[in-house]
Amino acid sequence: MEVLDKLIAQLRKHKPEIEYRESLKESIMQNIKSRKRKIDYIFGWTDIIWLRKSLALASLIIVLAFIIQQLFVVDRINKLEKRMISINTEKILEYQRENVIVNSVIMKQPETSLLADSIKVSTDDLLNLLREYKELQYRYEKILGSQIKKDSNKQKL
Amino acid sequence: MKRKISIILVSLIMLIMSSCEGPDALVINIVREDGSFTRKVILTYTKDEFDLDNCQVPVDSTWNIIKEYDISEKGDTTYTLTAVRDFDSVEELNRMYDNYEGSNKGMKRRADFQKKFMWFNNLYRYTEHVDKAMNGYPPEDFYTEEELVFFYMPEKLIEARLEKEDSTQVKRNIIEPMEDKFDTWLGRSLVKVLIDKISDTVRSNPAIGIDTTLLYEKEEEIASSLLIISSDEKEVLDSLMGSGFYESNSVLIDSIMSDVEEEFDVAFNADAYLIQTIMPGRLMATNGFVDEQGNVLWEVDGDVILSSDYDMWAESKVRNTWAWIITFVFLAFVISGLIIRVFRK
Numbered sequence: 001m002e003v004l005d006k007l008i009a010q011l012r013k014h015k016p017e018i019e020y021r022e023s024l025k026e027s028i029m030q031n032i033k034s035r036k037r038k039i040d041y042i043f044g045w046t047d048i049i050w051l052r053k054s055l056a057l058a059s060l061i062i063v064l065a066f067i068i069q070q071l072f073v074v075d076r077i078n079k080l081e082k083r084m085i086s087i088n089t090e091k092i093l094e095y096q097r098e099n100v101i102v103n104s105v106i107m108k109q110p111e112t113s114l115l116a117d118s119i120k121v122s123t124d125d126l127l128n129l130l131r132e133y134k135e136l137q138y139r140y141e142k143i144l145g146s147q148i149k150k151d152s153n154k155q156k157l
Numbered sequence: 158m159k160r161k162i163s164i165i166l167v168s169l170i171m172l173i174m175s176s177c178e179g180p181d182a183l184v185i186n187i188v189r190e191d192g193s194f195t196r197k198v199i200l201t202y203t204k205d206e207f208d209l210d211n212c213q214v215p216v217d218s219t220w221n222i223i224k225e226y227d228i229s230e231k232g233d234t235t236y237t238l239t240a241v242r243d244f245d246s247v248e249e250l251n252r253m254y255d256n257y258e259g260s261n262k263g264m265k266r267r268a269d270f271q272k273k274f275m276w277f278n279n280l281y282r283y284t285e286h287v288d289k290a291m292n293g294y295p296p297e298d299f300y301t302e303e304e305l306v307f308f309y310m311p312e313k314l315i316e317a318r319l320e321k322e323d324s325t326q327v328k329r330n331i332i333e334p335m336e337d338k339f340d341t342w343l344g345r346s347l348v349k350v351l352i353d354k355i356s357d358t359v360r361s362n363p364a365i366g367i368d369t370t371l372l373y374e375k376e377e378e379i380a381s382s383l384l385i386i387s388s389d390e391k392e393v394l395d396s397l398m399g400s401g402f403y404e405s406n407s408v409l410i411d412s413i414m415s416d417v418e419e420e421f422d423v424a425f426n427a428d429a430y431l432i433q434t435i436m437p438g439r440l441m442a443t444n445g446f447v448d449e450q451g452n453v454l455w456e457v458d459g460d461v462i463l464s465s466d467y468d469m470w471a472e473s474k475v476r477n478t479w480a481w482i483i484t485f486v487f488l489a490f491v492i493s494g495l496i497i498r499v500f501r502k
Binding site: 047059073092093095103 | 237431446487
């Protein structure tokens with residue numbers, strides 16, 4: 001501690017003189033100013049009236065264009081909701097398989113089909129009728145199958 | 158003579174018979190941002206007999222073809238042929254449409270792809286267009302807006318719609334009135350085309366002594382008379398236009414009738430098919446129907462192309478992320494500049 005006190009006392013006695021006090025001061029001030037200058041350089045355009053106004057107007061136009069475009073998109077997407085339907089590709093293909101089967105039933109006997117008849121039947125009713133017919137046939141064959149099975153079991157016994 | 162009247166009568170069951178012969182077709186277009194697309198044609202039939210030359214849409218043996226079969230629970234066998242091909246652009250498809258000689262060769266079809274740069278988003282529009290078969294009345298003149306939705310709705314979707322709770326109401330309020338209007342629309346359209354053609358002929362050849370104004374006035378009556386099964390053109394036209402009208406103009410009427418019949422055949426013989434389109438990015442708008450997977454669906458059949466051009470279009474958007482970043486940086490720069498200026502003051 002004593003050594004340190006002595007050193008401080010010595011320094012007090014011989015005041016250190018800064019040789020270039022002014023230039024140091026200036027350089028410190030310069031450094032502070034240059035930071036400010038950088039900001040001024042980047043945003044200097046704000047002092048030029050026409051540039052400031054143009055960029056502000058451009059920003060406004062961009063924001064407006066963005067809002068209008070987004071509203072346009074949202075409106076179109078909302079309208080799209082009206083066209084939504086609950087079907088998918090798999091269901092369509094399933095329906096097509098069913099449809100060709102039904103059509104093959106009609107085409108088996110074309111002479112007794114619609115052209116020879118004067119009754120007007122809607123497509124949906126006709127397809128429903130044929131589907132019911134196929135369903136009935138399927139059930140009938142199932143019953144018939146189980147009957148044959150029963151008979152063969154009886155015979156085995 | 159009766160044969161020509163029969164085109165009107167037979168057409169009344171056109172809906173029923175439209176898809177009775179041959180395989181059912183589903184066309185799937187997977188559209189990409191650069192305008193290229195993959196086209197998949199799925200044909201379903203009860204026999205393992207697929208005639209690609211006579212398919213609803215152009216397909217040939219150069220496509221990648223896969224065949225499968227399916228046996229339903231009820232024991233019915235159906236065969237499926239899937240043909241896939243990549244297209245660099247719609248022009249390639251249009252060339253195929255131009256050279257097409259299949260069952261729908263009477264149809265004039267075109268595909269179109271458009272890309273629009275909208276800074277924040279890129280908009281894409283894919284269209285498949287079919288020209289109308291004849292210059293009759295557009296369906297919009299006869300059907301209400303609600304009915305038109307069902308008019309353009311694929312048959313499969315109508316069926317699905319009729320399985321819902323309010324099916325009786327839909328059937329009574331929409332489907333049945335539509336069926337009644339269908340006869341009138343068809344009859345009026347055919348007669349309009351006929352009169353238009355007579356009128357054109359008379360205009361180019363004034364020596365023909367037909368009062369076309371009177372024909373236009375009587376258009377509705379002619380249409381409704383021709384819809385009666387037992388009617389005969391000669392009787393109908395003579396009763397409305399004056400005795401001897403048919404006899405003195407029979408050659409002209411017969412030749413024009415043949416023209417009309419030829420045009421009508423394009424719609425009458427149309428082999429219906431479904432088109433499904435998958436667009437790049439987010440689907441934005443369409444005049445088709447959007448399914449559960451976000452794909453767009455249309456049906457091309459005789460009705461929809463009879464007397465009005467049929468445009469099947471879908472629009473989608475893809476976000477331009479780089480444009481969003483540039484815009485954000487620019488706005489941040491301008492706004493912070495203005496704020497700094499305010500504080501400096």
